[in-house]
Amino acid sequence: MKRSWFAFPYGLWMLLFTIVPIVIIVYYAFTIDGSFSLDNFRLFFSPDIIGILLFSLWLAFLCTLICLALGYPVALFLAKTAMKRSAMLVVLFIIPMWMNFLLRTYAWMSLLEDTGLINRLLEWVGVGRVKLMYTENAVLFGLVYNFLPFMIFPIYSVLKRSDILLEEAASDLGANTLNVFTRVTLPLSLPGVVSGISMVFMPAVTTFVIPRLLGGGMFMMFGDLIESQFLTTGDWNFGSALSLVMMALILVSLGILNKTGTSANGEEGALW
């Protein structure tokens, strides 16, 4: 019984920085000028706002898809590479993550600029200048670049732990390389895929700095919208309502993912 006291600082932390803010957000979301109202949510259903939400979901979906397509082969390669070399490769993938993601994004801005390194290279080759910055693709590129490691590592850690003996057993039973992958390796790595998807999709859908920097504010995502309600427009009530909608969306998708994750394999996912 006494030991429960050790949980006290943690409980206090939770209360101050999780419970209280949520209560405040809920309060703001359901009130206008201090009196109860559902107008904030009514406003949410306007075509503009829904449009931004759908755009965010679409972009996050594309980002997740690209991360999965790029990340799975990388994770597979890393997991299958001999111990010493793979450790070094893993570090190479981690190093960029040690840098603040804002700095990384600024670095890409100067690379993608009209007069940036890439365009100068293209001019030199003779292709000519291409508009790279402030496009939807620039935003998507920034998202993929920033979140790719979060796809690679959960898949890598599941593949790394998987038993080579199972793949040998499959090939012993007549499965060629492709069959071994589709019937054994891939299904067994699904928990890693599921946690990779949630670790990329969640932050991608709520992100707000990347679209502003690489999209030049022309491609507003849901995170930007919430941010602007608090910092620019000063409509805390509407901002809170949007935050609640976001939270609900995340909880629902997490629930769905966890369910597919556990039904795909009795084991827990890699990171959740």
Added chain:
Amino acid sequence: MVDDFHLIELQGVTKDFGDTLALDNINLYVRRREFVTLLGPSGCGKSTTLRIIGGFEYPTEGRVFFDGRDITDEPPYRRRVNTVFQKYALFPHLNVFDNIAFGLRIKKVSKTDISARVKAMLDLVGLKGYEKRGVDQLSGGQQQRVAIARALVNEPEVLLLDEPLGALDLRLRKDMQLELKNMQQRLGITFLYVTHDQEEALTMSDTIVVMKDGRIQQIGTPKKIYDEPKNAYVADFIGESNILPGVFIRDELVEFCGKPFRCVDKGFGSGTTVDVVLRPEDVAVGAVAEESMLTGTVLSTLFKGVHYEMMIDVGCAVLKAHSTVKQEEGSRVGITVVPFNIHVMSRGNAPDS
């Protein structure tokens, strides 16, 4: 049942893992429908031999033949052999039925056929009604049976078994030994079996291959290997034995413990130093008498169930003897071994003992 056709043949197979030489020039054949056991301590190369036949390791030197054809370069999925792995290696994401059906589905066998063959296999291994179980809900013995069924359902010509009973408790192991042997005879499949358990090897095999440090020490029937071990290593590994240094005087006469003894071995050459093997059950212990070959003092007596195990100091050595008659510790006893049971082995064959 065993016919003379060499179904599997290894010619000069060597496997060098860089820091260790796992196999050193292995020459071996397995006849059709034969039960061959590779026997040896861990690290002797027996599992590597099996993995080379299965196609999971590539030999550094030498060739592997199957049914007269060189299969050294064939990947595992093209070989007509199936393996029962030491840790079973059942697919955790599939239930019992799907595990067993795995190989058949890859071969695109029709659904009704798959269902019938899997059911027949479950019957054979005594797991009727377990189709829908997850493999992690099964006991070790049941997982073992699924692993065997999963391999046998493909009707392989050779079944490779890598210490399949190693993880089971003693009782279950004994039952499974008999079952496996029965299955092998009933189905007429060639078994290549790996174990470090000499009793298991003696019980089940038609032929035993004793291995040590990547080399074959002796190949023979269980009886031959037990009765006529080729060197001290085999004698020591198969059953218990007393191994004494001796000198071969002439045919049918060998000297050890400073005395000449009649034996049945011939052809070692006068004056050759040899090892003499006396099995504990062949060492007859009794009262000191005129015909006693050696006399000694009983150092200890242990009750072992069927017999007493006695350690007897005969001056030149301490002999282990098994007898159903108990001798008191400290008493003087006489020892006799009939000439037929004195096994003479050349020293040169013993790698390092």
